[in-house]
Amino acid sequence: MKENWYDKFNRKSEVADSKNKRKEFNKERDKFFEAKRRKALEKHQDPSFSQKKTSCKIDGIITETEHLFSASSLPHDSVEILNNFDSVIQNVRPLNSRQILKLPKDIRALSHQLTDERNVRRVGYMNAAEELSAYVRYFSWWNLVRFTRIFSNLPENAFSLKDGDACIDIGSGPLTVVTALWLSRPELRNKKLTFYCMDLSQSALSLGENIYLSVAAKTPPKDKNADAHWNIIKVKGGAGTFIKRKAAFISCANMFNEIRENSESRPDEMAQAQVKTLLSYTDENTSFFIAEPGMPVAAHFVSLMRGKLLENNFHIISPCPHEKDCAMSGLHARFGGSAKWCNLSFTTEDAPQKLLKLSKDAGIPKERAVVTFIFAKRENFVKKEIVRDENSISKSPDGKTILPLRIASDPIWLPENRQGFYACSRHGLVVIVNMTHKKLISGDKIKVSMLKSIDTLPKDKKSGAVEINV
DSSP, rough: OOOOTHHOOOOOEEEEEHHHHHHHHHHHHHHHHHHHHHHHHHHHTTTSOHHHHSSSOSOOOOOEEEEOOOOOGGOHHHHHHHHHHHHHHHHSSSOOOOHHHHHHHHHHHHHOOOOOTTGGOOOOGGGOOOOOIIIIIIIHHHHHHHHHHHHHSOOOSSSOOOOTOOEEEEEEEETTHHHHHHOOOGGGSSSEEEEEEEEHHHHHHHHHHHHHHHHHHHHHOSSSOOOOSSSSEEEEEEEEEOSSSSEEEEEESHHHHHHHHOOOSHHHEEEEHHHHHHHHTTEEEEEEEEESSSSSHHHHHHHHHHHHHHHHOOOOEESSSOOSOSSSSSGGGGGGGGGOOOEEEOOOOOOOOTHHHHHHHTTTTSSSSEEEEEEEEEEOOOOOOOOOOOGGOOOOSSSOOOOOOOOOOEEEGGGGGGEEEEETTTEEEEEOOOOOOOOTTTTTTTEEEEEEEEESSSSSSTTEEEEEEE
């Protein structure tokens, strides 16, 4: 059939049409699987779904539950800052309307550089204005959400910092850890502390200092005689750069993943070398905070760092409920290996709404935030539930063994429609089977009063882990 002369103006581009069809298909596909997932979740969470659940014998009773990421532990003034962190940055480093419109695209591009396009990322990417702006307005914001949750839920005496103490933040970037610590531990705002903030990017350090000072001005110490903020000393350099003082607290957040990408050393050799460098900064009471992205390869490296710190007489304060070998090292997990990795996460429904919207606009929506970390301390700070020696295992008043566990996975579904979780224990990896429909979430530390010996319990066929019905 002969084409009319005006048809070319009405005809859509085949490429554009194909893209639109693909978009619609992806949208419908995502809607289908999301509906299916929600339906399955509702079905499994319905107590009446399986009559077999309640008929099964219980192996232990949960006597205590502590949340790792509870938002209720955050101070009210800090929640206000977190919810409006974009306004803090806009006051410190304003963007014009054109730059704000372009921000989601810049965030998306930087996200690719930090994940699937690492090989093309420049070493000094944090010195570029667009990338630094995207980093602080998105990645730093999410890290603040993660780190404030961790710090605010650590034991009350986890930070034994005194007036005059020095602290070192290695790979500090825009001072995210320092700002998170100020927001989450108001008792430390009254202390006279000096933070040596170390990074290769002077631009990131300068911006981070201004952000921190702005946050500190909005959340002043309760003690009217205390300094308005901590003393910040910016140090351009990486791990190993000379610092004239020993540190009472050392933090390294999202640093080793970048070093590891450019290293030819084996992970265990690199962990040994990095711990040796970090120990050169310590005194007799130093505590460490090491955090990495929530992915198997990072979890494996943090597990190696944990082992090296234990060898040097540090105690693991969080998240590990024991000091035996790591049961969730993530070894070869990214290649389909059987070793589980420490997958600590929390849902984002109570995260800052503006941050969630920004994530969605950038095309990287978040339903959960994941992090891999350890908090270790050198001094004689040993929690009752930490076990180095089997003779120190705690008992309940009625003589039953108390087994501390850390839930380190999202829910898993077991045969006979049972809900379970992978958990870490001094006996290695275990599967907690939630027979009594307790509300359990990733990161929870639970204490189980054991009704049976763990040696007599069956093992999960898939993972080989002991199953404990609670």
